[in-house]
Amino acid sequence: MNYNPNAAQGGGRVRPIKRVSDLNAMGPTAPMPSGSAFMTPTVAPTMFDPNMYGGPAPQQANSYGYNAAPTSAASPQQSQQQNYGYTPGQQTMANAPSGQPAFGMSGPQPPAFGAAAGSAPGGQYPQFSMFQQPIVQDMAMQYGQRLADQGKQLVENQFEKWVPxxxxxxxxxxxxxxxxxxxxxxxxxxxxxxxxxxxxxxxxxxxxxxxxxxxxxxxxxxxxxxxxxxxxxxxxxxxxxxxxxxxxxxxxxxxxxxxxxxxxxxxxxxxxxxxxxxxxxxxxxxxxxxxxxxxxxxxxxxxxxxxxxxxxxxxxxxxxxxxxxxxxxxxxxxxxxxxxxxxxxxxxxxxxxxxxxxxxxxxxxxxxxxxxxxxxxxxxxxxxxxxxxxxxxxxxxxx
Amino acid sequence: MFTLGALMEASLLCLNAICVLHEERFLARFGWQQRRAQRRYGPPSTTEQVLHIIRSIRTVAKIPLIFVNIITITFKLLFG
Structure with a gap:
């Protein structure tokens, strides 16, 4: 949900804000904690704080926690890297031209993916390259979110059924x-x-x-x-x-x-x-x-x-x-x-x-x-x- | 000592005892059979409530009781 397609400013391509569909997919029953459960506690005090990483806030197009790092500024990039626990392999990916976003991953991203991308920066595993395309990531994230929400709701319903x-x-x-x-x-x-x-x-x-x-x-x-x-x-x-x-x-x-x-x-x-x-x-x-x-x-x-x-x-x-x-x-x-x-x-x-x-x-x-x-x-x-x-x-x- | 296991055993025996009661052969002798025809208006009496609860238990618990009884008897034979 923190995924930010507008992150790479160098491309100058402003994508339509896709957050709305994400939030709808989440529904009212799954507030922020479900997403923040995946974060390490030191990462983000509030996900909606646009000034979280000390970037120049007001011109940001979104307020979804990830402050789009300017490609010129090295230090916010650095801090973001620390906070999200990225490996250097990810860094190369974040600096990739235009289309590649530097997504903040606090959503239910499969950890195996991060590990694989970290250990294999290049095309060593070409079968994972499709995961790096933003649209696939978006879909996967939505799908995972929906699955998680369904599971949670199912558990809650069953629990409500047996225990008043x-x-x-x-x-x-x-x-x-x-x-x-x-x-x-x-x-x-x-x-x-x-x-x-x-x-x-x-x-x-x-x-x-x-x-x-x-x-x-x-x-x-x-x-x-x-x-x-x-x-x-x-x-x-x-x-x-x-x-x-x-x-x-x-x-x-x-x-x-x-x-x-x-x-x-x-x-x-x-x-x-x-x-x-x-x-x-x-x-x-x-x-x-x-x-x-x-x-x-x-x-x-x-x-x-x-x-x-x-x-x-x-x-x-x-x-x-x-x-x-x-x-x-x-x-x-x-x-x-x-x-x-x-x-x-x-x-x-x-x-x-x-x-x-x-x-x-x-x-x-x-x-x-x-x-x-x-x-x-x-x-x-x-x-x-x-x-x-x-x-x-x-x-x-x-x- | 009256523990949870004893409680379960006792309730199993009680349910068996209730299910065993036969409507025509046993209960009718005491005038406890169901009389739906000449039911007068008003709140049901205590006897009718008892009959109702017996009938409900028999309806609900008959088939599960068969399996629970089989399991209990097997365990008692093997371990107790």
Missing amino acids: VAKLKYYFAVDNAYVGRKLRLLFFPYIHKDWSLKYDQEHPVQPRYDINAPDLYLPTMGYITYVIVAGLLLGMQNRFSPEQLGIQASSAMAYSIFELVIYSISLYVMNVKTSLKTLDLLAFTGYKYVNIVVCLLMSTLFFRSGYYIALAYTSFSFGFFLLRTLRTKLLQDNTPTAPSGAINYDPYGNPQQFDYSGGRKRKLYFLFLVVAGQILFAFLLSKHLYLPGVDPLATLKAL
């Missing part, structure tokens, strides 16, 4: 202040007043602007911390082995998937119409890792009693938190969001599909199922890990 990136981005839009406030809310939810979700027209606002929004950052970090703390506690009880970390991680993941499946199925079977998405459920059920980590850390200080007291307190406050949050989400739900996902699928196409009211009793049952499940799973995930007390034999052995 846009949805996940919403759940990770957090900042430090939000994390602090959310943690405080998880452990002291009693004085919080406003539990309703804020809406920006149709979509809920990002978590960083709304403390009541579910996020996946805390669950993810809690999960990782849980695995590490589990390793720590196993080590304190002399039960640690490296594969234990993997086992704990796998077990916690299995529990998460299991309870998510249970909640989804029960939402479906109880025919609860709600705007609660599966990822929301994952977020709300993932907050329990924070509680588990706190309980386990308490058990390192106060052993069994500390663990049980912490578990009771965090279960209580987390249950309070979940009840308030899910109650506003489930029971007082008149949100304008369209239902999506398997939970909201209504096989009979009722006219009241978008109405989430009704079924209050079933919704309450579901609410208590979730809360009880959280407490149960928090206990199951930590009961084999907490430090029961100082074992005198173990300390003797450690000494």
Whole structure:
């Protein structure tokens, strides 16, 4: 894309600007970084800077990064040569009469070509001579660009198909202040007043602007911390082995998937119409890792009693938190969001599909199922890990 | 220990169990057969939802389950 047919001024031949077709071939989805990925980092700070190589800028016909080097001036030529990593063989080619351009190669030029041209300046490889004609280079570059763009788009489409990136981005839009406030809310939810979700027209606002929004950052970090703390506690009880970390991680993941499946199925079977998405459920059920980590850390200080007291307190406050949050989400739900996902699928196409009211009793049952499940799973995930007390034999052995 | 492997095994067994349920021979005895004719208006009841999910699982998972079962049985015979 940096190829510049107007470079050789000596010819006096001004070719029509071909850049437009190049840019069209690139399309809007492939901005500059795709091209600049081929450059060494020292080459160009900005490709669109016409003054990049210190040449007399304003009279240049283009601004595509390569400043056409005057044939008389030796030093810009030199610098360009350094910057593009040209071998002297290329120099002879750049100085070739009229038609031969001194192209700046930052596009997807095949590296083999540069090497071959460098090592063989003359006609030693005549089969490569056609590559030195500008039109062939242009075509090859466009073709390569298009191929690369197609490949990139294909990968992106496939990735989008399997992983809902846009949805996940919403759940990770957090900042430090939000994390602090959310943690405080998880452990002291009693004085919080406003539990309703804020809406920006149709979509809920990002978590960083709304403390009541579910996020996946805390669950993810809690999960990782849980695995590490589990390793720590196993080590304190002399039960640690490296594969234990993997086992704990796998077990916690299995529990998460299991309870998510249970909640989804029960939402479906109880025919609860709600705007609660599966990822929301994952977020709300993932907050329990924070509680588990706190309980386990308490058990390192106060052993069994500390663990049980912490578990009771965090279960209580987390249950309070979940009840308030899910109650506003489930029971007082008149949100304008369209239902999506398997939970909201209504096989009979009722006219009241978008109405989430009704079924209050079933919704309450579901609410208590979730809360009880959280407490149960928090206990199951930590009961084999907490430090029961100082074992005198173990300390003797450690000494 | 309830790990991911155990979860997969359990879900495989559960799916098998659901697919095995026969509509006329087994479910009809409990009055759980499909009654599309006398469906009244209104939201579907819990029983209908359960039936629906059983039928959906049977439709979707029957053929993949055959291959997964074969693979699992082979591996269990060889390594487990």
